[in-house]
Amino acid sequence: MKMGKWRWVGVLSASVLLTGCNLVSDPSLYNQTSVQRTVNSSGLSAVSSAIGTMNNVNTYDLKATMQAHTSRYVQTVQFYGSIKLPGTVTMNETIGGASYAIYQDGSFAYQRDGTKWTPTQPITNLTPWQSLAHVISTSPPKVVYQLPQQTVVTWLCNVYQFKAPSNGSVFGGLGTSSSVTKQTGSHEALYTVWVDTTDGKLRQVEVQSTVGIPGLGTTAFDAKELYFGFNNPRTKFKIPIDLLSQIERP
Amino acid sequence: MTESALKRWLTTPFLVIYALWTLLFYQLVFTAWTLQYSYIGVLLVIGASLLFMFAFPKRDRRIVVRFTLFCVMVGVGISSFASESLLWRVIDFVVFVLLVLALGRALVGVKTLRLFVVILALTVVQILVPLHDLRTLSFFNVRYIGHLASPDPQVASLPTATVSDPLRPGVQEIVTLRGHHPTKDEAQQYVRLLNQNPQSAATIQSALTELQHSYDVVAIRPGRLRFITHYATPQELSQLPFSSLGLMDFPFMTSHFLGLQNHTRMYLSLSKHPGTLLSMLLSPGTVAQSMANMSLQAATSEASNWQQVTGQQSNLTNGFSINNGYLTGTYGGHSVHVPTKGVAILGVHHMLPLSVDPHKQIIVEGNNMIQVIALPPEQPHIIATLTGSYLHPLTTDVVFGDLSGNGQNSLLVNTVPAQIFRLSSTATWDRLWVSGRDSFRFETVLPHQNGDWIFANSPSLISPDPTRYLGAYVYSHGQLQRVFRVYTGNLVSMKIAHVTAKGRPELLTSVYAHQEIMLLGFQHVPWMILSEVGYALAILVGLFRRMKTRKEATR
Incomplete structure (x- = not known):
């Protein structure tokens, strides 16, 4: 009995002394993503048909992040809101820790910075899947990979990944100046697309890319957008009260 | 019982020293144990505390345990007042002291004046060294x-x-x-x-x-x-x-x-x-x-x-600049003009083994890739390229360090996960080490004769908590061996600086989410070991006394 007690004390002290003081090399985390993906010859058609199913979407909710990694700094912009086609938007944004909001109903468009609403240009490109369809039709990817199925929030999804160029002006949107487009040249990006296994709808899109900036080096981007709440009749698009009171104030 | 204990050894200076030691021990040792060893650490803390109580004679145990708890509570409480100099905080502090005195009188049973001196000492020390900085004392x-x-x-x-x-x-x-x-x-x-x-x-x-x-x-x-x-x-x-x-x-x-x-x-x-x-x-x-x-x-x-x-005139880095797809500058009196895809200069280091190339090489970064350019006088040229992927992009978030003390530098890259690369004698990249945790990141290196110390932020080894703590490691036989670890989280963007004196390296760091910057000097007093030794001595003396009194009783 006494021997057993001392053995336990020994085990406890040995475990304390031996518990990982050194960090061993462990490449599993690095290899994980590339090992698990396989080439899927029908991947492109699966993505195309998922885009096709989005044609009957009238309203949807959006949760998205845009991230840029430069040097030691990782900056994130967050989006959360609802969109009703063809032109109604209510969206909250967080940029650099500060909150902004957008309200748009057709050509009536306002943005809020802090507590003050100011008129802005209306956004016209409210169907992200059309932009994706444009990429696939103009420069179809040579290889489409399939990743293991993933659950996004509660939706089980098939995951497809491909590389495709990302160039031209913003599709039907506010546009970018052509001089700068010339400066950076055509850009390739890695697209990851999540397709819902139950209704075949597009659930999530992630775009990853990099750019070399003179004097700064590489900036790596990651834009990830989740679509949900399709055609939900309970989604409200009422004009914000503070915007209304600001407009109506004598 | 209490009165006799006070008369025998609980003098005011002793109480003050004991209170400060308790705070230091709690911050340096107990925190480190629990964060480092998770549940085993908690067991260790409980075990050590029980042993500490057991070592004290039964008649003094009550007062020691209660006074220890009192010191930890008051120490943590004062930390919320010490760094603030606002008037309402001063009023708060007066109320706090009154409450603590009442609590101390009832819980510990030490005289009010003595308790007041203890509270005063804890406050003054925390104004000079705030509670959260006490943890850096194990090395800084x-x-x-x-x-x-x-x-x-x-x-x-x-x-x-x-x-x-x-x-x-x-x-x-x-x-x-x-x-x-x-x-x-x-x-x-x-x-x-x-x-x-x-x-x-x-x-x-x-x-x-x-x-x-x-x-x-x-x-x-x-x-x-x-x-x-x-x-x-x-x-x-x-x-x-x-x-x-x-x-x-x-x-x-x-x-x-x-x-x-x-x-x-x-x-x-x-x-x-x-x-x-x-x-x-x-x-x-x-x-x-x-x-x-x-x-x-x-x-x-x-x-x-x-x-x-x-009014900056030129955009030179280490005497070089990149213009229109060419790296230009002078090295060793010779002009350099090499075509490159790089857009930024990362530094000039010995990347190849010194036996292969006695000259330094220049490292540049382009879009998601790093190029090494050799600088022999006859013809500078690109010798190696490391490309990133979209999933593991290469930014300028890199550190160079001589990991084995032979003069050859390795490239420490903060991809997710972090990796270490070294050029072989044939200019191919050897991946020396890959982190098993995705939140591990390299910060800077401190030059050292037998291999630079790698300063890195890494999560607690067992605990799932994402907070990362500062540590220093040396690379040896495919592993990063820990030199020390400081249980202070949130220290980011570190660099080695020489601010207070020439030739005395210091660590300049920014504190995440606190709008603070810190300059840390390397500590020469081993506070952590001293407080551990103090603890062990107190236990040993107590146990020795117990054995002695038991022997005397059996005689």
Whole structure:
């Protein structure tokens, strides 16, 4: 009995002394993503048909992040809101820790910075899947990979990944100046697309890319957008009260 | 019982020393044990505490345990008052002391005056060394803390840089940003200036508009008694590239520097309207291109603004520059002109084994790749390229270090997970080490004779808590062997600096989410070991006494 007690004390002290003081090399985390993906010859058609199913979407909710990694700094912009086609938007944004909001109903468009609403240009490109369809039709990817199925929030999804160029002006949107487009040249990006296994709808899109900036080096981007709440009749698009009171104030 | 204990050994100086030791022990040792060894650490803490209680004679045990608990509670309580100098905090503190005295009188049973002296001692020590900094004492002492209140409370960390001090040759001073607090009549002065200097109307207008949301660019150097903060001069700032201070919220925000009369001020503006950002996002087919364009626009505008304000003449890094796809400069008296895909210069180091190439190589970074260019006098050329992927992109978030002390540098890359690469003699990349935890990141290296010390932030080894703690490691036989670990989280953007004296390395760091910067000196007093030894001695003396009294009783 006494021997057993001392053995336990020994085990406890040995475990304390031996518990990982050194960090061993462990490449599993690095290899994980590339090992698990396989080439899927029908991947492109699966993505195309998922885009096709989005044609009957009238309203949807959006949760998205845009991230840029430069040097030691990782900056994130967050989006959360609802969109009703063809032109109604209510969206909250967080940029650099500060909150902004957008309200748009057709050509009536306002943005809020802090507590003050100011008129802005209306956004016209409210169907992200059309932009994706444009990429696939103009420069179809040579290889489409399939990743293991993933659950996004509660939706089980098939995951497809491909590389495709990302160039031209913003599709039907506010546009970018052509001089700068010339400066950076055509850009390739890695697209990851999540397709819902139950209704075949597009659930999530992630775009990853990099750019070399003179004097700064590489900036790596990651834009990830989740679509949900399709055609939900309970989604409200009422004009914000503070915007209304600001407009109506004598 | 209590009275006799007080008479025998609980004198006021002893109580004060014991209280301070308790606080130090709690912060340095118990915290380290629980964070390092998780549940085993908790068991260890419980075991050690029980042993400590057991070692005390039964008649004194009650008072020792209660006084120890009292000290830990009061120490933690004072930490919320000590660093604040606001008036309402002083009133709070008086109420706190009264409550604590009442609690101490009832719980511990020590005289009120003695308790008051103990509380006073704990307060004074915490004003000098705040509670959370006590944990750094296991390896560092805090030379300087700058509380640089930012106008943006959400700012993640304040950028820091070092420049050579014009007043103290061979030593550096710290350059950073401090939230600007408008002085009385400041706006009035700008209006007057605006009318006197119509040529700088745009700058003064911006200073007026952004008066409440701007940063002063300041330089900090040690004075006779304390550190002195002054406005950084354009000459000091011209030593730095724009990226050292201008990457706060880049590329979504653009930094603007204003050259005012005797100082430089910075403010941020949105690079794109929220609506434009949403429009970019809603076009996934072109979002990569539009984000790249936004970054280039922001960087170009910041770089030209920085040159204008600081009067920077050239964009040389280590004597080299990259223009129109060519790396140009001079090395060892020979001119260098090599075509490269690089856009930024990372440094000049010995990347190849010295037996292969006695000259240094220059390392440049292009779009998601790093190139090493050899510099032999006859023909400089690219010898190796390391390319990143979209999933593991290569940014300039890299550190160079001589890991084995043979003069050859390795490349420590903060991809997710972090990796170490070294060039072989045939100029191919050997992947020496890959982190098993995705939140591990390299910060800087401290030169050391037998292999540089790698300073890194890494999570607790067992605990699932994502907080990362500062540690130093040496590379040996495919592993990173730990030299020390400091259980202070949130220290980011570290660099080795020489601020207080020549040849004495210090660690300059920014504190994440606290709008603070710290200058840490390397500690020569092994506080952690001392407090552990103190603990072990107290237990041993107690046990020895117990055995002795038991023996005497059996006789």
